[in-house]
Amino acid sequence: xxxxxxxxxxxxxxxxxTPLELRSGGVxxxxxxxYETYGTLNADASNAILICHALSGHHHVAGHTDPxxxxxxxxxxxxxxxxxxxxxxxxxxxxxxxxxxxxxxSTGPKSLNPTNGKxxxxxxxxxxxxxxxxAQARLADRLGIRQWAAVMGGSLGGMQALRWTITYxxxxxxxxxxxxxxxxxxxxxxxxxVARQAIITDPDFHAGHYYEYDTHPWRGLRLARMLGHIxxxxxxxxxxxxxxxxxxxxxSYGFDVxxxxxxxxxxxxxxxxxxxxxxTYLLMTRALDYFDPARVAGGDLAAALAVAQAKxxxxxxxxxxxxxxxxxxxxxxxxxxxxxxxxxAEITSPHGHDAFLMDDAHYHAVVAAYLRNxxx
Amino acid sequence: MSHPLKRPDFGVIxxxxxxxxxxxxxxxxxxxxxxxxxxxxxxxxxxERDPGHVLAAIENGISVIQSDLDAGLxxxxxxxxxxxxLSLTLQTVRHTQQILAEMLRVGREVVVSFPxxxxxxxxxxxxxxxxxxxxxxxxxWYDTPNVRFFTMLDFESLCTDMDIVIRDRQVLxxxxxxxxxxxxxxxxxxxxxxxxxxxxxxTRLVAPxxxxxxxxxx
Numbered sequence: 001x002x003x004x005x006x007x008x009x010x011x012x013x014x015x016x017x018t019p020l021e022l023r024s025g026g027v028x029x030x031x032x033x034x035y036e037t038y039g040t041l042n043a044d045a046s047n048a049i050l051i052c053h054a055l056s057g058h059h060h061v062a063g064h065t066d067p068x069x070x071x072x073x074x075x076x077x078x079x080x081x082x083x084x085x086x087x088x089x090x091x092x093x094x095x096x097x098x099x100x101x102x103x104x105x106s107t108g109p110k111s112l113n114p115t116n117g118k119x120x121x122x123x124x125x126x127x128x129x130x131x132x133x134x135a136q137a138r139l140a141d142r143l144g145i146r147q148w149a150a151v152m153g154g155s156l157g158g159m160q161a162l163r164w165t166i167t168y169x170x171x172x173x174x175x176x177x178x179x180x181x182x183x184x185x186x187x188x189x190x191x192x193x194v195a196r197q198a199i200i201t202d203p204d205f206h207a208g209h210y211y212e213y214d215t216h217p218w219r220g221l222r223l224a225r226m227l228g229h230i231x232x233x234x235x236x237x238x239x240x241x242x243x244x245x246x247x248x249x250x251x252s253y254g255f256d257v258x259x260x261x262x263x264x265x266x267x268x269x270x271x272x273x274x275x276x277x278x279x280t281y282l283l284m285t286r287a288l289d290y291f292d293p294a295r296v297a298g299g300d301l302a303a304a305l306a307v308a309q310a311k312x313x314x315x316x317x318x319x320x321x322x323x324x325x326x327x328x329x330x331x332x333x334x335x336x337x338x339x340x341x342x343x344x345a346e347i348t349s350p351h352g353h354d355a356f357l358m359d360d361a362h363y364h365a366v367v368a369a370y371l372r373n374x375x376x
Numbered sequence: 377m378s379h380p381l382k383r384p385d386f387g388v389i390x391x392x393x394x395x396x397x398x399x400x401x402x403x404x405x406x407x408x409x410x411x412x413x414x415x416x417x418x419x420x421x422x423x424e425r426d427p428g429h430v431l432a433a434i435e436n437g438i439s440v441i442q443s444d445l446d447a448g449l450x451x452x453x454x455x456x457x458x459x460x461x462l463s464l465t466l467q468t469v470r471h472t473q474q475i476l477a478e479m480l481r482v483g484r485e486v487v488v489s490f491p492x493x494x495x496x497x498x499x500x501x502x503x504x505x506x507x508x509x510x511x512x513x514x515x516x517w518y519d520t521p522n523v524r525f526f527t528m529l530d531f532e533s534l535c536t537d538m539d540i541v542i543r544d545r546q547v548l549x550x551x552x553x554x555x556x557x558x559x560x561x562x563x564x565x566x567x568x569x570x571x572x573x574x575x576x577x578x579t580r581l582v583a584p585x586x587x588x589x590x591x592x593x594x
Binding site: 311313329332333336337339341342343344345346347348362365366369370372373 | 419437438442443451453
């Protein structure tokens, strides 16, 4: 239930006409951002928190969009946002935004390319984390937010929070970097590559212009999600939840769904392939691959973060092997080198990478305690 | 008798630091010392392994890093801090020499405080057939977190062996009063200010004279 949450919410849309120059060299002359807000912006606009979404997230962070279907239309991080919740909407003004390249209303591959009136598809320029941050900054301008009280995100969202502290050091007072990493490992990139290859080699991909064929590469997207899902879970958790359990009626000695884990993955894959856009999946995973703020400083993360003025809360989860605690410690150590204010909590959780979305009492208490100390 | 201050060594530790300096507090608990130091203009970070204490330190507005001291201080740069503090924790750390060396690597100066097992009441307890229990040693033998049992004399021998310079030493009794005479006998809680023998940048103080122990007849 959304009881105690922010209740019924509706997305808003903002159009931008100042060209956005992208890291890849591409330019978006016009673009829309779809966003939601919760709580009330105070008189001096000092209580705004931006929530950045991860790979498959979007602007609908909290509350529900359909009063007749509350449970199924809850935002993806509803458990942490609301009156009296860690991101307390009685105190903060919370903004969730769908990033450029997304498939939930902001300008992305499904949008029409103004040069030919057809969906962008594969012609949509590659977007980088820093491009999202620039777009978010322009949204902040339009909302009258000169400086965020905090920018917060998990996974790829945490990378955006980190990037904010480097790109706009004077516009962010606190960064909450959850289950993130300073860049991807070779193993991370490898998983992303397999996911992309699954999509690109799907016969329905049509070189990224599948909209024109009135189809979409759902088989590839489904496989990509199944693979991703395995990496978001922890081995012990999978063993405990599924083990070698058979499905009811299994025993045919064939290649149909025999084990519960197969059933679970198929369900997750089917569900995801039904609503997510394959081109967006390609773009988002590529943004992850390229993210490496230390690169311009010759690989020295501490030097790259030296300009940051924000205070930091870095959080990791013990069983997260996609973005392990050691990777978060790299961020912490880099921040310590130049004496930034940083706190680091390593949360004991069985839930792997997905833990950052879970309603864990200690984790939420840490976030709540940190945010309570933010002066407005 | 309980301490008038919750932690009588904090006053001594704070007196050795100046506004604008930086400090790393190892085993910072809920961040009480760092909060006290912050009020005096000293910037601090804590290291703490207990998740409940980490949460409490964050509630106290302290910058705290959840980490186990037994894993060392590998993430911290050489000479990163003006002071590195280990208050009432040395006796709970298994790798004593390793942690002292690491603290002296990371800090220009090191402060340690520990309960003095040679305090006369502790000696009396042992003479009477029991392990000592007091305000500074508030545990029974079967539930103590302490794994290293040593006296001021023992500690100073180790400093000599490790080529560590003792820059200052303050000793408190159970009521938190400074004890100037016969510290290894009258002192319940010892606070040391240490440096590397090759300097380390801080003002070089005259090391306290080695002391004899009047009770060595026992």
